[in-house]
Amino acid sequence: MSILVVGLSTRAIAESAVRGGHQIVTLDYFGDRDQAALTENLSLKRHFQSPYSAGALLQASRQLSCQSVVYISNLENHPEVVDRLAQQRVLLGNPAAVLRRVRDWRALRAFCRWSGISFPTTLLQGEETEADRGELWLIKPIRGGGGHGIRQWSGEPLDAAPFLQRFVPGQPASAAFVADGQRCVVLGLTEQLIGKHELGASGFAWCGNILPLSLPVQQRAAVLRRVELIANRLTHNFGLRGANGIDLVISDHLDVHLIEVNPRYTASMELIERAYGINIFSLHLEAVAGQLPVWNLANRIDGTWHGKGIVYARQSVTTPNTDGWLNNNRRDIPFGGDVIDAGHPICTVLAEGPDRAGCWKQLIDAAESVRQEVGDRLES
Numbered sequence: 088m089s090i091l092v093v094g095l096s097t098r099a100i101a102e103s104a105v106r107g108g109h110q111i112v113t114l115d116y117f118g119d120r121d122q123a124a125l126t127e128n129l130s131l132k133r134h135f136q137s138p139y140s141a142g143a144l145l146q147a148s149r150q151l152s153c154q155s156v157v158y159i160s161n162l163e164n165h166p167e168v169v170d171r172l173a174q175q176r177v178l179l180g181n182p183a184a185v186l187r188r189v190r191d192w193r194a195l196r197a198f199c200r201w202s203g204i205s206f207p208t209t210l211l212q213g214e215e216t217e218a219d220r221g222e223l224w225l226i227k228p229i230r231g232g233g234g235h236g237i238r239q240w241s242g243e244p245l246d247a248a249p250f251l252q253r254f255v256p257g258q259p260a261s262a263a264f265v266a267d268g269q270r271c272v273v274l275g276l277t278e279q280l281i282g283k284h285e286l287g288a289s290g291f292a293w294c295g296n297i298l299p300l301s302l303p304v305q306q307r308a309a310v311l312r313r314v315e316l317i318a319n320r321l322t323h324n325f326g327l328r329g330a331n332g333i334d335l336v337i338s339d340h341l342d343v344h345l346i347e348v349n350p351r352y353t354a355s356m357e358l359i360e361r362a363y364g365i366n367i368f369s370l371h372l373e374a375v376a377g378q379l380p381v382w383n384l385a386n387r388i389d390g391t392w393h394g395k396g397i398v399y400a401r402q403s404v405t406t407p408n409t410d411g412w413l414n415n416n417r418r419d420i421p422f423g424g425d426v427i428d429a430g431h432p433i434c435t436v437l438a439e440g441p442d443r444a445g446c447w448k449q450l451i452d453a454a455e456s457v458r459q460e461v462g463d464r465l466e467s
Contacts, residue, residue: 090179091151093144093172094159098122098419099357103368106360112153114144120420121413141165148172155179157371159352163190164230179375180329181350189325189348192229192250202320205344210251215244223254225291234281237291255346257338260300261355262314263367265330265374266322272379273315274367275359276300278443279334280396285451287399287430287463295396295435295450298358299389301443306341311385313343321348330356330371358393361437392446394438398454400427404461416453433457 089110092100097115104111105125113122116139118130131137135147141161145168148156155177162169166183173182181189188194192209199206210217210224218224224240226249231237240251259279264271280286280295288294302310314335321327325348332353334346356367370380395418408423418435427433436453440446458464 088155089153091148091153091156091172091176092159093148093156093162094351095139095161096419097128097159098125099354100157100159100352100368101125101128102418103356103360103366107366107369109368109372112151114147114151117419119418120409120422121418124413141168144168145171157352157368160349160354161230161232163349163351164232166190179372181327181331185326185328186350189321189327189350195348198321198324199345202324204317204320205342207255207344207346208253210245212245212247212250215251218251218253224251225254226250227252234291234293252346255336255338255344257336257342257344258300260335260337261296261332261353262318262335263330263332263353263356263359264318264322265367265370265379266318266327267374267377267379268326268328269323270379271315271318271322271327271331272382273311273318273384274365274370274382275355275363275384276311276314277355277358279355283396286396286454287401288397292399293354293397294399295394296355296358297392297394297443297446297450298355298362299392300337302337302341308385310337310341310343317343317345321345325350329375330367332356354395358395362390362393363387392440392443394440394446394450396436396438396450396454398433398436398457400429400431400433400461401458401463402429403427404433404463406433406461415456417457427461433461433463 092111093114095116097113098119101113113128116131118133122128131143137143156172157179163186166186170183196209226240228236259281261277261279263275264273277296277298278300282288282290283294286294330352332349336344404427406421406425409420412420416437438449440449
């Protein structure tokens with residue numbers, strides 16, 4: 088049975104699916120070179136000359152006859168599209184009804200208050216007068232993703248699109264888990280790389296992950312237990328299924344604050360596969376069917392550090408011949424001659440190191456190597 092995998096960028100989940108022996112067809116925006124070599128791929132950019140939108144993905148999907156569908160980012164923000172994708176297919180993931188609840192900031196806020204989950208004060212349109220001007224507030228898009236569109240609030244009234252969230256200082260992190268609708272198993276914790284100028288990012292833009300999450304040895308177990316508690320409460324209340332992720336901030340006092348729920352495959356899962364030798368696409372399908380793995384993350388914290396970085400162009404560049412890029416631990420590889428505008432991703436780089444510092448240095452060096460090859464020499 089062929090499975091349609093659809094979303095903004097499907098390369099990482101496609102690697103997992105192919106590695107797990109699953110027959111898939113992918114539909115995304117970028118149509119990266121390494122993905123085209125993996126499996127059948129349709130690209131909005133390359134095959135349809137279309138800008139990205141959830142509606143464009145839906146329209147293109149009508150050309151594909153797969154019997155089932157898995158969606159990824161950012162279709163969790165478009166439950167109406169997920170509903171229509173699933174009209175003639177078996178949906179392997181959270182249904183639209185779940186998305187409408189868990190991606191509803193008012194509903195998530197209310198549940199966190201009721202259940203005791205630490206969640207930053209979140210204010211919607213008409214509530215901004217409640218914001219304490221002595222604190223730092225972030226204005227965020229209702230249907231956001233990847234940190235794009237987030238900025239510091241300067242006191243202006245909100246319209247229907249954005250909301251406010253109180254800034255919580257600490258370590259940005261993410262947790263990945265699989266769920267069966269009632270229970271879940273946390274597979275990994277990673278550091279989120281946010282706005283790193285070494286990778287060409289700025290502000291609050293997500294630009295990669297490092298695994299494991301760097302924590303004091305004596306506090307790891309307590310933080311993991313808190314993350315597991317949050318994930319299980321969210322799973323039980325919202326009926327989450329399959330692979331899911333949550334964005335977190337770990338404060339200096341090691342308090343765990345929930346920032347956002349991502350009810351689909353997440354970018355950090357690629358590192359979890361590399362580090363722990365599991366197949367997340369297979370685990371996703373099994374969890375949707377009600378079967379959770381026997382897994383204890385507490386026993387897998389130590390070992391080699393793994394990182395991925397998204398290298399953003401600092402100026403408009405044209406890519407050279409990219410024949411050897413896959414062997415240089417690069418992914419999401421453009422074709423030779425592609426024009427990449429400033430602020431857009433060139434590719435993903437992967438790295439390993441004996442510790443966090445070593446892994447980060449490898450990522451920086453790998454990003455600089457990419458820049459040299461594409462002639463992205465603009466000073467940061």
